[in-house]
Amino acid sequence: MENNAESTEKKESRSDNGSGALNDMTLLFPAKAENESFARVVVSAFLVRRNPTLEEVGDVKTAVSEAVTNAIVHGYRGASGDVTLYACVADDLFIVEVRDNGVGIADVEKAMKPFYTDKPDEERSGMGFTVMQTFMDEVSVESEVGVGTRVTMKKRLKYANGI
Amino acid sequence: MENNAESTEKKESRSDNGSGALNDMTLLFPAKAENESFARVVVSAFLVRRNPTLEEVGDVKTAVSEAVTNAIVHGYRGASGDVTLYACVADDLFIVEVRDNGVGIADVEKAMKPFYTDKPDEERSGMGFTVMQTFMDEVSVESEVGVGTRVTMKKRLKYANGI
């Protein structure tokens, strides 16, 4: 995984060709639990202009909440750092990405297994990735130990007739 | 003005000392008019956790709307580019910054005069900066021709007893 979050953001935002069909946003915020709800509100506000169903908004909020919580709890383990939330929508395809520059995941396949958690004592259920997979059409994880983690999630929207 | 938006963001977000008293966010989005309302929603969602009055939320939304509109209309003049919205709150001090890498302003003092506009034909009123100054406690503008513009606005919140 490339750890150059800034150049990546730049590229992504520049990918906008001004056609009006594509819109995107990048949000950076500190890894604090109080920002989980903020991240959900921002992604909803971004999505809502594309005329999503209530269910789609709920699905996206939940998936983003899981990924952001993971960045805070597992990626940074309570230490300070930034979480990046990138979202983009083009026609009916909505893509959202959550990145951290935290500890990374040694075995992604194992981490994504239902009920797997490295924090059972804190009552983590190990269902975060499973929730993401249930509520989104596609979830992919790139991670490197000591560098960070990037979770990319895609969803096709039923009605793409927003602005 | 420093044109290195990325390193600035980094620094700002890193200024968080994990005390819980300070929180901040950086939002990047393409310079499109449809994103003006999105920027307002995001800054409201950020602010609302500090228990602002309804009037304070309205003031901040309006000031941010003016600065973001200016970045799109004057900074980029309809060309594509990114607008950066940075907000931070520590105790009762709320700071919000709107940046663009657009054409810049040759004479900031003149630009800030009430009723001054370079686009009277488009029914711009020339009151954008005056609105910002009316609704915020402090407005400062740094700009360099060919590099971009940064508008920084501050407001003391009446009740700072949010999270």
Next chain:
Amino acid sequence: MLDNVRQKDTLIVSISGELDHYAAPKIRAELDEVLQDKSIRKLCLDLKAMSFMDSSGIGVLMGRYKLLNRRGGEIYVKNMNSHVRRIFDMSGLRQIVGVQE
């Protein structure tokens, strides 16, 4: 976005939603279309359902004022909240746009 009622030479138009730079062209075009009817001398804008306005709204109101002023007409607003009132006061709109309390 607009909802109109005609009373003799007065047209009452209700503006709903947000009046910012993004929405301004549409609202302006809709107002100018109804104002093509030259028998309209008074335009009353009902701002009750307008949830937001920034300085782009000043431009829209100034422009309609000028248009009506040329035909000897006038423009006023009703149901203005305190936020819009402050924008009116600072911009001098208060001097040219009547306020119906």
Next chain:
Amino acid sequence: MLDNVRQKDTLIVSISGELDHYAAPKIRAELDEVLQDKSIRKLCLDLKAMSFMDSSGIGVLMGRYKLLNRRGGEIYVKNMNSHVRRIFDMSGLRQIVGVQE
């Protein structure tokens, strides 16, 4: 965040607001405090006013299930929306937490 009603050996607790990782510690602590009363055998969580739940909620419910299970008690929920239902189904909560329709 919680609102409680006692009916014999059943405690009905209404959870309001969002149940995420940020809110979980507080909700957990409040539930565990009321559950210190050992005469409570049944915990019924009313989810009507809960506006959001993610997998952090699974952890909270699993934990309370274990606690009550140790004293031979049980836990169930009511007023579950379709979103929470899907989380229940995928996580196996459905097998251990009763659902009052």
